[in-house]
Every structure is written in C-alpha cells, then in structure tokens.
Amino acid sequence: MAEEKKAKKIFTLEEIKYNEKNQWMGVLACIPIVGLILMFVEKDDNFVRYMGAQYTLVGILQFFSWVPVIGWLLAPLTIVLIIVGMVKAYKGERFDVPVLSGWALKLLSAI
Numbered sequence: 001m002a003e004e005k006k007a008k009k010i011f012t013l014e015e016i017k018y019n020e021k022n023q024w025m026g027v028l029a030c031i032p033i034v035g036l037i038l039m040f041v042e043k044d045d046n047f048v049r050y051m052g053a054q055y056t057l058v059g060i061l062q063f064f065s066w067v068p069v070i071g072w073l074l075a076p077l078t079i080v081l082i083i084v085g086m087v088k089a090y091k092g093e094r095f096d097v098p099v100l101s102g103w104a105l106k107l108l109s110a111i
Contacts (some may be wrong), residue, residue, distance in 0.1 A: 009109060010109050011046065011050070011105050011108045011109055012105070015046055016046045016047050016050045016094060017046070017047060018047050018092045018093070018094060019045050019047055019048075020092065022042075022045045022047065022048050023089070023090065023092065025038060025042065025045065025048045026047055026048050026051050026089035026090075027086050027089045027090050029048050029049075029051035029052040029055060029089070030051060030055050030082050030085040030086045030089060031055065031082070032055050032056055032058055032059025032060075032062060032082075033059065034052075035051060035052035035053070035054070035055035035056050035059070036052065036056045036059070037052075038051075038052040039052035039053050039056060039107075039108075039111065040111065046108075047094065049108055050094070050104060050105070050108060051085065051089060051094075051095075053104035053105075053107045053108050054085070054096075054097050054100055054101060054104040055081075055082065055085060056104075056107070057097075057100045057103055057104060057107070058078050058081050058082065058085075058097060058100065059078075061074055061077075061078050061100075062074070062075070062078040065078060081097055085097070
C-alpha cells in the first residue's frame with residue numbers, strides 16, 4: 001500500500017493578512033515567550049502565527065544579550081523591535097523584522 005505524504009505548506013508574505021478579530025493576539029504575539037506559544041496554538045490566523053514566529057526569533061536574540069559587549073547592542077535593539085512590533089500590530093499593520101522575517105516564514109513552514 002502506498003503511503004500518502006503530506007506536503008509542507010510554504011508561506012509567503014502575501015498570505016499573511018491582518019485579522020481585526022485577533023488584534024490583541026497579534027499584539028501579545030510580540031512578546032517572545034507568548035509568541036512561541038501562539039505560534040503552536042493558533043491554527044487559523046497566519047498573522048498571529050507569523051508575528052509569533054518573528055518574535056520567537058527576537059527572543060533568541062534577546063537571550064544573547066547576556067553576553068558582554070554584544071549584549072550592549074542587542075538588548076536595546078530587541079526591546080525597540082518588540083515595542084515597534086506591538087504598536088504596528090495594534091494599528092493593524094504587519095511589521096517585518098529585517099533578516100528575521102525570512103527565517104520566520106521558514107519556521108512557519110517547518111511546523
């Protein structure tokens with residue numbers, strides 16, 4: 001009997017649309033730990049999953065802020081990215097974190 005393989009869904013930025021019903025979920029997804037949870041829990045809203053994936057990666061960057069010298073640059077950068085992402089999500093706009101947005105799309109496709 002032939003096995004049926006499930007193809008992985010490849011996400012593009014055009015598919016990720018803001019959903020007004022989940023406005024606060026999008027804002028909360030900008031908090032790295034909450035974003036990680038929402039990335040796995042939310043099944044229907046790609047906006048929330050995408051924001052969660054991006055800010056999970058920002059959280060990984062934030063982990064490296066404990067390293068001296070590098071942390072002096074990363075810590076303020078990650079805080080600014082989180083605040084900007086929250087404000088944009090509240091306004092209904094998608095904020096693509098430079099460099100990390102491509103990785104976030106790959107992360108969404110992998111889950």
